[in-house]
Amino acid sequence: MTSRSLDVHTEHLLRDLAPRVLGALLRRFRDFGASEDAVQEALIAAATQWPREGVPANPRGWLIQVASRRIADHVRSEAARRRREEIVVSLVPPEQQIAMAAGGDGAAEKDDTLVLLFMCCHPALSTPSAIALTLRAVGGLRTSEIAAAFLVPEATMAQRISRAKQSIKASGVPFQMPTPEERAQRLGAVLHVLYLIFNEGYTASSGPELNRNDLSSEAIRLTRAVHGILPDDGEVAGLLALMLLTDARRAARTGPAGELIPLDEQDRSLWDRRAIAEGVALVTAALSGGSIGEYPLQAAIAAVHDEAARVEDTDWPQILALYGLLMRMSGNPMVTLNHAIATAMVHGPAAGLDLLKALDADERLAGHHRLDAVRAHLLERAGDREAAIAHFRKAAGRATSLPERNYLMMQAARLSDTPK
Amino acid sequence: MKYILMMNTPGKGPYQVANWPKQDLQAHIAFMMSFNKKLGESGELVGAEGLAGPDQAKLVRAGKDGKPVTDGVFPEAKEFLAGYWIVDVESPERAYEIAAEASAAPGPGGEPLNMAIEVRQVMSGPPKDLL
Numbered sequence: 001m002t003s004r005s006l007d008v009h010t011e012h013l014l015r016d017l018a019p020r021v022l023g024a025l026l027r028r029f030r031d032f033g034a035s036e037d038a039v040q041e042a043l044i045a046a047a048t049q050w051p052r053e054g055v056p057a058n059p060r061g062w063l064i065q066v067a068s069r070r071i072a073d074h075v076r077s078e079a080a081r082r083r084r085e086e087i088v089v090s091l092v093p094p095e096q097q098i099a100m101a102a103g104g105d106g107a108a109e110k111d112d113t114l115v116l117l118f119m120c121c122h123p124a125l126s127t128p129s130a131i132a133l134t135l136r137a138v139g140g141l142r143t144s145e146i147a148a149a150f151l152v153p154e155a156t157m158a159q160r161i162s163r164a165k166q167s168i169k170a171s172g173v174p175f176q177m178p179t180p181e182e183r184a185q186r187l188g189a190v191l192h193v194l195y196l197i198f199n200e201g202y203t204a205s206s207g208p209e210l211n212r213n214d215l216s217s218e219a220i221r222l223t224r225a226v227h228g229i230l231p232d233d234g235e236v237a238g239l240l241a242l243m244l245l246t247d248a249r250r251a252a253r254t255g256p257a258g259e260l261i262p263l264d265e266q267d268r269s270l271w272d273r274r275a276i277a278e279g280v281a282l283v284t285a286a287l288s289g290g291s292i293g294e295y296p297l298q299a300a301i302a303a304v305h306d307e308a309a310r311v312e313d314t315d316w317p318q319i320l321a322l323y324g325l326l327m328r329m330s331g332n333p334m335v336t337l338n339h340a341i342a343t344a345m346v347h348g349p350a351a352g353l354d355l356l357k358a359l360d361a362d363e364r365l366a367g368h369h370r371l372d373a374v375r376a377h378l379l380e381r382a383g384d385r386e387a388a389i390a391h392f393r394k395a396a397g398r399a400t401s402l403p404e405r406n407y408l409m410m411q412a413a414r415l416s417d418t419p420k
Numbered sequence: 421m422k423y424i425l426m427m428n429t430p431g432k433g434p435y436q437v438a439n440w441p442k443q444d445l446q447a448h449i450a451f452m453m454s455f456n457k458k459l460g461e462s463g464e465l466v467g468a469e470g471l472a473g474p475d476q477a478k479l480v481r482a483g484k485d486g487k488p489v490t491d492g493v494f495p496e497a498k499e500f501l502a503g504y505w506i507v508d509v510e511s512p513e514r515a516y517e518i519a520a521e522a523s524a525a526p527g528p529g530g531e532p533l534n535m536a537i538e539v540r541q542v543m544s545g546p547p548k549d550l551l
Contacts, residue, residue: 257450367476393438397473405473406449413442 010050013059014043015221018140021063023112026175029071032119033165036137038074042067043140113138114229115177117222120164121190124171129164130193131200136161139218149215150200187230191239191295194223198243202250216247227282234291237282238299244279245302248272260407264311276306297326316345333365337374349382369398373408380415389415422466422508422542423515425522427535429502440528447526455522459507464518470503506542515539 018039025035042063056062120134132150135141141149147157178186201215223240230236252266283299301322308314323339336359344352356375365371376391392412399405437445459465477500479491505522509515519537527533 257453259449394475396438397475400472402470405470409438409445410442410449412438413440413445416439417442 007051010055013055014046014063015140016225017060017063018043019113019116019138021060021067022116022137023175024064025067025071026112028068030175031071032168032175034071034074035067036165038067038070039063040136040142041070044142111177111229113225115175117190117226118178118186119168119173119175121186121193122168122171122173123186123189124173125164125167127193127196129160129167130189131197132157132160133164133168134193134222135197135218139222141218145214187233187235190226191223191235194219194226195239195242195295197222198246202246216243216250219243220247232289234286234289235293235295237286238291238293238296241279241282241286241299242295242302244275244282245299245306248275248279248306254403258403259410260403262407263305268309268311271306276303279303280307292325292329294326294330297322297329301326314345316342320346333359333362334370336362337365337370341374341378344378344381349378352378353382367398369395369400369404369408372398376408376411385415385418421510421512421515422506422544423512424540424542425505425507425515425519426538426540427502427504427522428499428538429535430499437527444526444528444530447530451525455525456505459505459518464507464509464514466506466508468503468505471501474500512539512541 021042022035022039025038026032029035045066046059046063050056116138117134120137121130125133132146135146135149136143143158143161144154146161147154150157177183198216198219201217201219220240220243223236223243227233227236227240248271249263249266251272252268252270253261255261279299280303283296283303286296287300301319304315304319304322320339320342323335323342326335327339336355340352340355340359343355353375356371356378359365359371372391372395376388376395379391380388389412392408392415396405396408396412399408437448440448456465456468459468480488481491483489505518507515507518509518516539519539523535523537524532525535
């Protein structure tokens, strides 16, 4: 892989430039599919040539030039039947066309990243397509890298991206900022996609590895970029804070053999203090700015956990209050499940178990291993060892993540081993 | 040449390991992790997946209208596929060697399980002279 020979600095430079180069091309050529392909080719060319020949003085200009030449080539070959003089790009040298089109306007360029995100996370696309397209068009990742992160063959990922681009073309989404009326909803879709990318990296829904760190880092990088463009948006700040506060525990989250270590057993000295400080500052600012959306609330909960030096110092009443607020805002049964845990921590396991009964009827959670796992934990705290073992085993049988299943089996085994 | 190594385990529980003491379970998990890591490092591992427990397994057939008809779980089934490895190796002997190593994963009391691993060659593409 050519990218391996790139130093981190160049890699970051390329990835930061990717959406800005694509924006410049889109304003000139309009065709999203062709422009995106051309940028991808230019990135690959840079990854091959720059380590050998050095980074050019104007890297953005270099990429735009290479990419627009590729587009011109495509246009020429596709328009073979048409008359040559009709081809727009043939008369003016590409550098000049791009100079005219891009104009080097810093503000427009910065917005390009956001407009591209709106485009890639358009509701017309399926979620997996939006994720893949976002990582490639905005994140500047190569198809092979995205495929590896999601553990699918490269051909499959290439097809997914190509179909996503066709959907964008078919839906006629223009390359422009959504109207103010649409904006909040569309931003919600963007943040959801970024959140899913982060989660995929953090919990890895399949495969033997617990973390696929690159995806989490990429989600943080992209969310940071959106926060840079919209610094006053509380939801964006909240999501960035949530990611930082969660990712701060990364080193403590797995043991030497890759086994899962839950929050209450983690070595807190391994937590990333700098990420926590940044996350806490972000969420504090967002909440004091009057933002009490879902992301700032989830971030606030993560912050309360992260600020406890020892697990027994955790301010559970505050967490319970925050989950109460969150529950009123979101119909997500996972929130209700966490609310039950917080209730058990404040009012005792019996109170938590009572709340779980209401969840048994929720179809979205029926048969979900998390419900069994939480019940097992609460039953253990209530002193009902046999029932706790049974529910840990039931949860293990239903888990779809290998590390999580191993963890649940270990819990059952730990309880079985304890002398009666 | 590619081979698939299939690990079949008795149908009860998510894995027959569910009732083992913690120490033995821990040793088994550690073995599997280092086994996978070693195969990855030797460049022979093409893919490996552990499958979710049989609790939620379904048998699916197309109905008359082409829509899926699902059949429930089969608690009486003797064996379930628990997981598989696909390896790309120089010879069938090497595939058997890898299978034997997996077969000897530690069980209760640290004794090797010697479980049966089904080894099947994965079909390759058509020979070039036919194309």
